[in-house]
Amino acid sequence: MKPQELKAAVDKRRTFAIISHPDAGKTTITEQLLLFGGVIREAGTVKGRKSNHFAKSDWMAIEKQRGISVTSSVLQFQYAGKQINILDTPGHEDFSEDTYRTLMAVDAAVMVIDSAKGIEAQTKKLFKVVKQRGIPIFTFMNKLDRDGREPLDLIAELEDLLGIEGYAMNWPMGMGKGLAGLYDRVDHRIELYRENEAGEKYLPLDQDGKLNPREPLANDSVYTDTLDSIELLNDAGNQFDLKKVMKGDQTPVFFGSALTNFGVETFLKHFVEMAPAPGPHKLRDGRELSPTDPNFSGFVFKIQANMNPNHRDRIAFVRIGAGEFDRGMDVTLARTGKVLRLNNSTEFMADTREQVQTAVAGDIVGLYDTGNFQIGDSIYAGKDPVEYEKLPQFTPELFMRVTPKNVMKQKSFHKGMQQLVQEGAVQLYRTYTTNDYILGAVGQLQFEVFKFRMQNEYNSEVVMTPIGSRVARWIDPDQLDEKMSSSRNLLVKDSQGLPLFLFENQYAERWFADKYPDVKLTAKL
Ligand code: G4P
Numbered sequence: 001m002k003p004q005e006l007k008a009a010v011d012k013r014r015t016f017a018i019i020s021h022p023d024a025g026k027t028t029i030t031e032q033l034l035l036f037g038g039v040i041r042e043a044g045t046v047k048g049r050k051s052n053h054f055a056k057s058d059w060m061a062i063e064k065q066r067g068i069s070v071t072s073s074v075l076q077f078q079y080a081g082k083q084i085n086i087l088d089t090p091g092h093e094d095f096s097e098d099t100y101r102t103l104m105a106v107d108a109a110v111m112v113i114d115s116a117k118g119i120e121a122q123t124k125k126l127f128k129v130v131k132q133r134g135i136p137i138f139t140f141m142n143k144l145d146r147d148g149r150e151p152l153d154l155i156a157e158l159e160d161l162l163g164i165e166g167y168a169m170n171w172p173m174g175m176g177k178g179l180a181g182l183y184d185r186v187d188h189r190i191e192l193y194r195e196n197e198a199g200e201k202y203l204p205l206d207q208d209g210k211l212n213p214r215e216p217l218a219n220d221s222v223y224t225d226t227l228d229s230i231e232l233l234n235d236a237g238n239q240f241d242l243k244k245v246m247k248g249d250q251t252p253v254f255f256g257s258a259l260t261n262f263g264v265e266t267f268l269k270h271f272v273e274m275a276p277a278p279g280p281h282k283l284r285d286g287r288e289l290s291p292t293d294p295n296f297s298g299f300v301f302k303i304q305a306n307m308n309p310n311h312r313d314r315i316a317f318v319r320i321g322a323g324e325f326d327r328g329m330d331v332t333l334a335r336t337g338k339v340l341r342l343n344n345s346t347e348f349m350a351d352t353r354e355q356v357q358t359a360v361a362g363d364i365v366g367l368y369d370t371g372n373f374q375i376g377d378s379i380y381a382g383k384d385p386v387e388y389e390k391l392p393q394f395t396p397e398l399f400m401r402v403t404p405k406n407v408m409k410q411k412s413f414h415k416g417m418q419q420l421v422q423e424g425a426v427q428l429y430r431t432y433t434t435n436d437y438i439l440g441a442v443g444q445l446q447f448e449v450f451k452f453r454m455q456n457e458y459n460s461e462v463v464m465t466p467i468g469s470r471v472a473r474w475i476d477p478d479q480l481d482e483k484m485s486s487s488r489n490l491l492v493k494d495s496q497g498l499p500l501f502l503f504e505n506q507y508a509e510r511w512f513a514d515k516y517p518d519v520k521l522t523a524k525l
Pocket of ligand 1: 020021022023024025026027028029142143144145146256257258259260
């Protein structure tokens, strides 16, 4: 590709993830987006909930058993001249560290909130990771077709619970059975929930933001109430500030109903206009790498194993940071210096795998891996070595004690354990005094995948004893006194030998903090 062609192709990319609490409507909205992108023709095909659509694919056996998608996939489509890449972030029981790592590979995030429930636990966790990256966050307040909370409350909650300013791009006119439409503050029109008698979907607003007084809706209380709210927002609400939006300090808020496909296209249109194209990436040596650098490079943010049980293959998901990817190209793996030929790449669209020929910065490619890659690895094609910044570590919340079932099979146990931990499938800790193995994860499924893979790939049956949910806090080794350890705060070492306490709960942590006020406890992301 010529430099101008590469620049044009990169500028078209919009790569983002949708973050939400389970059941807020992420799948439903994704389906609507795919409909607009012309990828699917009817809703209900992404996660044919009742038809168990995913069972048709040849992903991990465990995935088949559960009928869910274990790790995130990538959906691609074109909209308004842009190439959209949506990285799926699993929400339900399949929540894992991969969900967090996926957020390292996107340029923006969309936060879907159930307007009856407001901000829920999982949204808060995912938000924290996105916020730390300083990328733009767009909000969709969903389920307007049901009675929900006051829109002003929902906006206030963004500020109170997440610490991000909200700017309402549109405003609901009623909700539930009384939903009449959306007052669009940007396009200066009202989007009707149901077409009016003339079959109109939109009613224009005049310069003062008012309807033509002859319009029947102009005499309705749902309209006059909305005008009051808009006045309040204009006078006392946040001012729109694109710079703040780009840094993730302000979130544009859209209201709508994914199920009835109301407000979704308005959201998509504005999102595509505002969301950034891929930008420069920080490298480990402090340099910044432009996405239009002619030499291909990228980093592995996720490895999915055994997608095809017949081949025992693994797929390394690579976010392209710069340049253009071509099938068959040679790249160097920065960690080892090994040269690899990339002739087997896949791209994901819904649940079918398609071969990709070329892709550019901003795109995700899946590479068949025979054991070369680790999470966080960088690959590059030019002469100059390129190493992307390290991926952050996340604080696990669930813990298990693990031992081999057959003590005679220590060797395969240790090999499997070492490789799976290195791959990032789970995190490993050792108890301070007895050196017992403790596994840590952010989602229960990570343990199940670990157990399954230990048996299937390393022929090692393991016994796992739950320790349950714990609050992990690292402590400065110089401040550590082994007497601090008690039954309520298990003392362990992480894979780098750094000490941390696994507190039974927040109360135990607070008790500790009161008892040792000078000791600094830190959480990872
Ligand atoms: P998730 O991926 O975030 O977990 O949520 P999903 O889209 O699966 O939606 C969760 C439930 O909420 C689904 O209902 C879905 O139909 C419903 N839903 C999504 N968007 C809206 C909306 O705008 N309005 C209303 N009223 N409901 C919405 P379900 O009964 O759990 O699923 P299903 O079996 O009926 O499909």
